[in-house]
Amino acid sequence: MTAPTTLKAPESDYDPYTDAALLNPWPGYRELRDAGPAVWLSKYEMFALTRHASVGDALRDWSTFASSYGVMMNDPMNQVLRGNTLCSDGADHDALRRVVIKPLRPQAVTELTAEISREADELVDRVVEQGSFDAAADLAHHLPLTIVSELVGLPEEGRERLLVWASALFNCIGPLNERTISAFPVVREMVDYASTEALRGRLKPGSWGEALHDAADRGEVSREAVPVMMVDYMGPSLDTTIFAITSAVWLFAQHPDQWDLVRENPKLIPSAVNEVLRMEAPIQDFSRYTVKEFDMDGVTIPADSRAIVFYGAANRDEREYPDPDRFDVRRNPNNHMAFGTGPHVCLGLYLARLEMTSLISTLARRVRRFELGDTERALHNILRGFTKLEVTVS
Ligand code: HEM
Incomplete structure (x- = not known):
């Protein structure tokens, strides 16, 4: 894509996808936020939206900022996932979302509370007993x-590849760099598995996967x-929730005063979950394609542009959250992005919150302090979190 001639946006040669920027994105984000409500990234020939208001404006206006041209930052991948819930708009999106959301509605997720709490209790008992463990893998x-x-109802064989597939899928959302290109064959394997293995008869009866086939039978x-x-x-x-959990442990290990607040008052846990997600968003960015021109707070974003929503x-954004780099479990930033x-908006958010809340609740009852050992951040185009997070607990 060449730079649109009507471009009035501020420009930046900042590259958010270098190793250094991915490991520490915050100074670069601040630079982009200060540069304007929409900034032309000259290296990628895409707009960067980094302010809270800009990201909200774009995400709410699907008739300008479309998802149906794909939400990835490269064309090959936008072709592969065309037609799923994430990459559709309007009536098509409504029809898909209505079906996919069924088992993820608040009431359906509430029914999973007892099972998830029990799993969380057993798991935390096991790892706390060890004294030291890897908060990512264990x-x-x-x-x-x-x-x-289990809930999706996938056959046993292939399941162990899920984490590899999920990570590759997210890397492929980024621009065409080495990380993206090397993930393509892995995503192909995932899509092939979904077409050849996730079939009626192979899926668990009553599972979410089967329900998709039933919806197709009914013509929905x-x-x-x-x-x-x-x-x-x-x-x-998968990786979204996994990385959110690792970031929670990492933040609490570094801020024992905040952990004490949660331990003393477990009613703060929902607010703490929001604050973890605000501080360390597991998905850092997706993108949109503009189908018409848009005035973003005085900056023209022309039609046929790609805008990355960070x-x-x-x-x-300091315009939205005072002292935004401070981790404060009492803040309850429930308008985080x-x-x-x-x-x-994520249709798995009730399940993700339930998984996070259950684990933090049970950790709060059993762990006084987390001491960090060896850690390794995921070097990932889109996701933020840890692949290794060794902790010793007392
Ligand atoms: C902490 C964990 C999670 C985070 C941070 C997260 C984040 C997100 C974000 C940012 C979006 C919006 C995409 C957009 O703007 O285009 C999204 C959409 C979505 N999420 Fe999540 N997610 C999480 C967990 C889950 C879970 C557990 C599931 C399913 C079981 C799920 C399923 C989906 C689906 C299907 C969409 C697409 C919705 C649509 O396009 O209408 N997510 N998620």
Whole structure:
């Protein structure tokens, strides 16, 4: 894409996808927020939206900022996922979302509370007993992986690839860099699995996956849409929640005063969950395609542009949150953008919150302090969190 001739936006040669920027995105985000409500990234020829107000404006206005041209920052990947819930608009999106959301509505998720709390208790008992453990592999993986693959009803074989697929899927959302390109074959494997293995008869009876096939039988969605809709469950439900849990442990290890507040008053846990998601949004950014011109607070975004919506940057906007880099479990920032907003707001958010709340509650009853050992941040185009987070607990 060449720079639009009507461009009035501030420009920046900042690259948010270098290793250094991915590991520490906050100074770069602040630079972009200060530069304007929409900033032309010359390296990628896309707009960056980093202010809370700009991200909200774009996400709420799907008739300008479309998802149906794909939400990835590269064309090959936008072709692969065309037609799933994430990458659709208007009536098509409503029809898909109505079906995919059924088992994820608040009431359906409430019914899972007892089971998830029990799993969380057993898991935390096990790891706390060890004294030292890896909060990524030993703690954060368990609930999303066991609960989600059970509920989706996937056959046993292939399940162990879920984490590899989910991570690749998110890397492919980024611009065409080395990380994106090397993830393409892995995503292809995931989409093939969804088409060849996640079939009626192979899925668990009564599972979410089966319900998609039932919806196709009733004509609520097309039969061809079912495999990409399976990806709606298999892709965004794992690493997101896993990374959110690792970030929670990391933040509490570094801020024992905030952990004490939660331990003393467990009613703060929902607010603490929001604050963790605000500080360390597990999905840092997706994108939109503009189907018409838009005036973003005085900056013209022309039609046929791609705009990257940085949820992670919006969450640290000093225009919205005083002292935004301070972790404060009493803040309750329930307008954070970690789940997005508008018509595509995360439909797994009740489940994600339940998994996080259950784990933090049970940790708060059993752990006084987390001491950090070896840690390794995921070097990932889109996701933020830890692949290794060794802790010793007392
Ligand atoms: C902490 C965990 C999670 C985070 C941070 C997260 C984040 C997000 C975000 C930012 C979006 C908006 C995408 C957009 O603006 O285009 C989204 C959408 C979505 N999420 Fe989540 N998610 C999480 C967990 C889950 C879970 C557990 C599931 C499913 C079981 C899920 C399923 C989906 C689906 C299907 C969409 C697409 C909705 C639509 O396009 O209408 N997510 N998520």
